[in-house]
Amino acid sequence: xxxxxxxxxxxxxxxxxxLAILVVFGFLKIPFESQxxxxxxxxxxxxxxxxxxxxxxxxxxxxxxxIGGFRSLVASIYDLRAHEAFRDxxxxxxxRFRKVTTSLQPRFAKHWDLAAWDMAWNxxxxxxxxxEFSDDDLELWRIEKxxxxxxxxxxxxxxxxxxxxxxxxxxxxxxxGDIYAQKYNNPKLASEWYFKSSQAKDAPxxxxxxxxxQLAKCVGMEEEAYKVVSNLYNGGKVRTLTLRRDMERLExxxxxxxxxxxxxNELKEMVKKENSNYIIYDAIATHYLGEENNISLAVNAxxxxxxxxxxxxxxxxxxxxxxxxxxxxxxxAYGLLKNMYLSTPQIFRRVDLIELKKIESNLNIPLxxxxxxxxxxx
Amino acid sequence: MxxxxxxxxxxxxxxxxxLFSPSRxxxxxxxxxxxxxxxxxxxxxLIFSVLIIGANVLFLNFTFEQELKxxxxxxxxxxxxxxSIFSIVGTALLIPKDIEDRTxxxxxxxxxxxxxxxxxxxxxILFLVAVSLVLMSILFFAVLFFRQHGILAEEIxxxxxxxxxxQISSLKENIFAQGLRLELINGVVAVFLKAxxxxxxxxxxxxxxxxxxxxxxxxxxxxxxxxxxSMALDYYFPEGDMHGAFQRFIAGIVAIIFPxxxxxNVVDGIVSGQSxxxxxxxxxxxxxxxxxFIYSFVSxxxxxxxxL
Amino acid sequence: MSKDLPTAVQIKxxxxxxxxxxxxxxxxxxDNLSLSVMPGEVYGLIGPNGSGKSTTMKVLLGLISATSxxxxxxxxxxxxxxxxxxxxxxxxxxxxxxYLTGAETIAFxxxxxxxxxxxxxxxxxxxxxxxxxxxxxxxxLAGYSKGMLQRIGLxxxxxxxxxxxxxxxxxxxxxxxxxxxxxxxxxxLKDQGITVILSSHLLEQVQExxxxxxxxxxxxxxxxxxxxxxxxxxxxxxxxLENAGSDLLKKITDLINQENGVNLIRSGRPRTxxxxxxxxxxxxxxxxxxxxS
Numbered sequence: 017x018x019x020x021x022x023x024x025x026x027x028x029x030x031x032x033x034x035l036a037i038l039v040v041f042g043f044l045k046i047p048f049e050s051q052x053x054x055x056x057x058x059x060x061x062x063x064x065x066x067x068x069x070x071x072x073x074x075x076x077x078x079x080x081x082x083i084g085g086f087r088s089l090v091a092s093i094y095d096l097r098a099h100e101a102f103r104d105x106x107x108x109x110x111x112r113f114r115k116v117t118t119s120l121q122p123r124f125a126k127h128w129d130l131a132a133w134d135m136a137w138n139x140x141x142x143x144x145x146x147x148e149f150s151d152d153d154l155e156l157w158r159i160e161k162x163x164x165x166x167x168x169x170x171x172x173x174x175x176x177x178x179x180x181x182x183x184x185x186x187x188x189x190x191x192x193g194d195i196y197a198q199k200y201n202n203p204k205l206a207s208e209w210y211f212k213s214s215q216a217k218d219a220p221x222x223x224x225x226x227x228x229x230q231l232a233k234c235v236g237m238e239e240e241a242y243k244v245v246s247n248l249y250n251g252g253k254v255r256t257l258t259l260r261r262d263m264e265r266l267e268x269x270x271x272x273x274x275x276x277x278x279x280x281n282e283l284k285e286m287v288k289k290e291n292s293n294y295i296i297y298d299a300i301a302t303h304y305l306g307e308e309n310n311i312s313l314a315v316n317a318x319x320x321x322x323x324x325x326x327x328x329x330x331x332x333x334x335x336x337x338x339x340x341x342x343x344x345x346x347x348x349a350y351g352l353l354k355n356m357y358l359s360t361p362q363i364f365r366r367v368d369l370i371e372l373k374k375i376e377s378n379l380n381i382p383l384x385x386x387x388x389x390x391x392x393x394x
Numbered sequence: 395m396x397x398x399x400x401x402x403x404x405x406x407x408x409x410x411x412x413l414f415s416p417s418r419x420x421x422x423x424x425x426x427x428x429x430x431x432x433x434x435x436x437x438x439x440l441i442f443s444v445l446i447i448g449a450n451v452l453f454l455n456f457t458f459e460q461e462l463k464x465x466x467x468x469x470x471x472x473x474x475x476x477x478s479i480f481s482i483v484g485t486a487l488l489i490p491k492d493i494e495d496r497t498x499x500x501x502x503x504x505x506x507x508x509x510x511x512x513x514x515x516x517x518x519i520l521f522l523v524a525v526s527l528v529l530m531s532i533l534f535f536a537v538l539f540f541r542q543h544g545i546l547a548e549e550i551x552x553x554x555x556x557x558x559x560x561q562i563s564s565l566k567e568n569i570f571a572q573g574l575r576l577e578l579i580n581g582v583v584a585v586f587l588k589a590x591x592x593x594x595x596x597x598x599x600x601x602x603x604x605x606x607x608x609x610x611x612x613x614x615x616x617x618x619x620x621x622x623x624s625m626a627l628d629y630y631f632p633e634g635d636m637h638g639a640f641q642r643f644i645a646g647i648v649a650i651i652f653p654x655x656x657x658x659n660v661v662d663g664i665v666s667g668q669s670x671x672x673x674x675x676x677x678x679x680x681x682x683x684x685x686x687f688i689y690s691f692v693s694x695x696x697x698x699x700x701x702l
Numbered sequence: 703m704s705k706d707l708p709t710a711v712q713i714k715x716x717x718x719x720x721x722x723x724x725x726x727x728x729x730x731x732x733d734n735l736s737l738s739v740m741p742g743e744v745y746g747l748i749g750p751n752g753s754g755k756s757t758t759m760k761v762l763l764g765l766i767s768a769t770s771x772x773x774x775x776x777x778x779x780x781x782x783x784x785x786x787x788x789x790x791x792x793x794x795x796x797x798x799x800x801y802l803t804g805a806e807t808i809a810f811x812x813x814x815x816x817x818x819x820x821x822x823x824x825x826x827x828x829x830x831x832x833x834x835x836x837x838x839x840x841x842x843l844a845g846y847s848k849g850m851l852q853r854i855g856l857x858x859x860x861x862x863x864x865x866x867x868x869x870x871x872x873x874x875x876x877x878x879x880x881x882x883x884x885x886x887x888x889x890x891l892k893d894q895g896i897t898v899i900l901s902s903h904l905l906e907q908v909q910e911x912x913x914x915x916x917x918x919x920x921x922x923x924x925x926x927x928x929x930x931x932x933x934x935x936x937x938x939x940x941x942x943l944e945n946a947g948s949d950l951l952k953k954i955t956d957l958i959n960q961e962n963g964v965n966l967i968r969s970g971r972p973r974t975x976x977x978x979x980x981x982x983x984x985x986x987x988x989x990x991x992x993x994x995s
Contacts, residue, residue, distance in 0.1 A: 030695055030696055030698075030699065031602070031696070033695055034598075034692045034695050034696055035651075037688065037691065037692055037695065038650075038651050038688070038692060039650055039651065041684075041688045042649075042650030042651050043650060045653075045681070045684060046649060046650060048677075048681065048684075049654045049657060049681070052657055052674070052677050052678070052681065053654070053656075053657060055673075055674055055677070056657070056660070056674065059663070059668065059670070059671065059674065060663060060668050061659075061660050061662070061663040061668065061670075080618075083621050083622055083656070084618070084621050085474050085588070085621065085655075085656075085658070085659040085661065085662075086467075086471050086474065087659070087662040088463070088466075088467045088470070088471075088661060088662040088665040088666065089467040089468065089470070089471040091467075091662075092460075092463060092464050092467045092468075095460060095463075095464075096453075096464075099456070120662075121662060121665075121666045123663065123666045123667065123668055124463070124665075124666035124667065125667075126457065126459040126460065126463070130457075130460075218567070218568070218571070220561075220564040220565075220568070221560060221564065253558070253560055254558060254560070411783065411784035411787050411816075412816070415816060417813060417816070418813065418814055418816065421810060421813035421814055422814075425799065425802070425810050428801065428802070428806075429799055429801050429802075432801035433801065495797040496793050496795075496796075496797055497797055497798060497799060499763075499765060499791065499793040500791065500792075500793060500796060500798065500811065500855070500858060500859075501811075501814060502763075502764070502765060502786075503763045503764070503765065503786055503789060503790075503791035503793075503868075504786055504811060504814040504815055504862065505783055505784060505786040505787040505814070505815065505816065505862075506783070506786075506814050507783045508783075699767060701720075701765075701766040701767070702760070702765045702766060
């Protein structure tokens with residue numbers, strides 16, 4: 017004030033006029049400003065509310081920074097702090113800092129993703145390894161029954177809250193799906209979230225496949241799963257190993273169902289009507305192999321089956337392995353299997369490889385020519 | 395000789411003199427710009443480069459989302475900081491300095507209306523801020539561009555086996571969605587608009603305070619109030635909570651007199667992937683124009699008859 | 703002053719008071735001052751520090767407004783910005799943008815005077831030539847000496863071809879050689895018919911260049927008139943000789959002694975009589991006297 021007075025001797029009337037101008041125009045701008053604020057709020061630019069609890073979460077400087085237009089930067093700083101706390105295995109701090117980053121910038125999906133990851137994977141895994149070294153039963157019980165589940169829940173709740181904030185993004189529903197699939201072993205819920213995630217615009221294609229995988233694990237939902245899996249198998253660009261296995265497993269399920277609920281005659285009737293349905297041939301073959309142990313009839317059925325171009329390639333493997341059961345044809349079958357293995361090794365499951373190994377030893381294939389060198393596992 | 399002899403001169407003066415001359419304003423603006431440039435303010439670009447390259451190098455162990463976000467946060471943070479400092483300190487440094495050094499005498503004793511001087515100074519500062527922001531943006535965008543391509547290459551490298559074209563394009567889409575995008579320009583514009591209002595605030599303050607330090611401090615206080623005012627309203631007077639009439643009155647006065655600078659903070663949202671509709675950008679630009687006009691006008695009211 | 707007299711500058715009953723912070727009374731800087739300057743005249747405004755010279759000039763140039771009274775430049779009120787179109791001003795101890803070169807400084811002020819780009823180029827060279835600064839044309843003002851700054855200030859004041867030039871202490875702090883250069887420039891302006899108002903406390907210089915002089919003391923114009931009439935002592939005659947030998951001087955003395963009623967008051971080198979007058983009018987206090995008390 018002294019500087020003001022000393023500095024210049026100007027008319028106080030002009031100060032009053034200036035204040036009057038500011039007040040009058042201030043009244044004019046306020047509706048425009050609050051309208052703009054509302055629009056910003058609607059567009060998700062005002063998610064963070066600097067209230068009492070926000071003030072308590074942040075340091076003084078961070079709070080001022082967050083108000084002063086550096087909210088995103090402050091969030092990044094807390095992200096780094098969380099990372100540091102993670103390195104120190106200070107899970108309480110990790111949780112606290114993750115809460116700050118997510119509340120400062122709730123529309124940045126990665127914040128939620130990292131928060132869920134730190135809780136449901138990192139903290140969870142830390143306590144699980146701790147439990148392995150614990151001799152104290154009470155402590156063990158506390159870790160396994162209280163701490164570990166609580167971190168799973170924390171991770172899940174971060175992910176679920178994040179999914180609410182980022183409805184456009186595939187990410188958080190995917191994380192929830194991951195938690196249900198990998199931590200809770202709940203394929204039903206996992207498949208639901210993966211499906212949700214796969215519907216987002218930016219979703220990578222593997223999420224839909226993860227959905228199919230989880231769906232294929234759901235007991236009692238085989239019909240639905242088969243629709244999804246066979247569509248992916250026949251129409252998708254990528255035929256992953258999991259997809260092949262799921263396809264084979266689901267088809268085997270339907271084959272078993274057919275075999276159990278139909279007599280051989282009924283199956284034969286069916287195949288006449290539905291010539292293109294290769295599964296029925298498999299059912300017939302299974303029937304012959306099961307009750308009558310008639311390999312040649314089963315081979316006949318497979319011979320019909322593999323004529324169908326729609327039949328997945330693993331039937332050719334089944335067919336060849338079946339032929340190999342007859343020692344007379346073992347060598348011919350091995351030739352077929354060898355070609356198959358060299359061109360599409362993916363169609364061989366672990367059990368198939370064991371069988372292949374057996375065939376190789378039956379035929380006394382020299383070691384350097386063997387397809388399966390040592391262990392069958394791949 | 396009689397007094398009538400002055401008439402030709404009088405008439406000549408009146409016809410020659412233009413009430414508002416853009417060329418005079420530009421002369422003052424460009425002079426201000428030149429002055430600041432020759433004060434070597436652009437050395438700050440070195441600091442800026444170090445900051446963003448540092449942000450780039452230091453955080454290599456993080457996910458690409460974090461990496462790209464930190465790069466953007468540091469860049470936008472530095473841009474906001476530099477733009478605001480240039481606006482406030484530049485204005486506070488130059489106008490009181492002109493008064494102190496009496497350089498102003500030689501300018502105002504030319505046929506230059508005082509508001510032209512004020513507008514010229516303001517434009518000069520804004521021009522400097524704009525040029526700095528453009529230079530910083532070029533640096534920032536270039537680093538971001540190279541980083542996102544670098545990240546893409548690294549991520550592909552880390553994939554098991556031969557990634558399919560589909561995988562690569564999906565990854566690319568994911569990375570680039572958080573990398574260089576048009577939306578960032580809106581962020582830079584918003585940073586500029588806020589700095590422009592800050593410069594206009596400093597202009598008003600410098601017309602009644604001749605000391606540089608006083609101008610800077612008062613302007614910074616107003617700048618801070620401008621950021622906190624809308625929040626202070628919520629903070630101290632939550633909705634539905636009835637408070638004393640006096641407190642409400644004070645809060646109202648603050649909201650009326652001070653600009654709401656919080657409105658310009660859209661960078662946080664932009665970094666987290668939101669987009670600002672053009673209509674909102676127009677609103678912000680309009681609001682800035684309004685503030686520039688009012689504050690220029692008020693500073694002229696204060697400055698027009700100031701005894702120098 | 704009669705209304706009918708030709709005027710470049712007319713100041714009528716000018717009073718300027720400044721409020722004193724936290725006090726009721728006000729400081730009177732200029733008290734009912736009137737003066738006029740005719741076109742083509744070189745007018746010297748002299749007075750001790752704080753007498754109101756600068757305040758009067760500031761009012762004339764519109765830097766401050768009069769509390770009462772009026773001031774016009776070529777018939778146009780000083781409060782009008784347009785009146786500055788005919789004025790060039792050199793402030794006391796001028797300080798320009800030290801980041802600009804000499805040429806840029808002139809060009810900048812030329813633009814403010816509304817000159818065209820092409821005209822500015824010519825005018826810059828012309829003025830730098832005039833004030834003998836062509837050599838420092840592209841040097842920044844930060845490296846200028848005080849005398850050079852004063853001269854670039856003068857060039858700046860002349861850039862718009864003013865009809866009135868106001869110089870506030872044009873030789874303050876300038877060495878004798880520089881001071882002489884400035885004096886020569888003022889004489890050139892006078893030759894071109896440009897009206898000049900200058901304030902100075904170097905009375906010798908004022909005496910050398912001014913047609914008329916006004917003495918300001920405590921805000922009042924205490925004496926004003928043509929230099930000749932102001933410093934003339936009517937009953938005395940001064941003979942100034944050059945290369946006079948002692949023989950000649952003895953002859954003259956003898957001649958004087960022969961005349962009845964004529965006395966030789968003093969002989970020797972001429973002295974600044976203006977200074978005497980100045981000291982008398984401003985209370986007779988010289989620096990030495992003040993130091994003793």
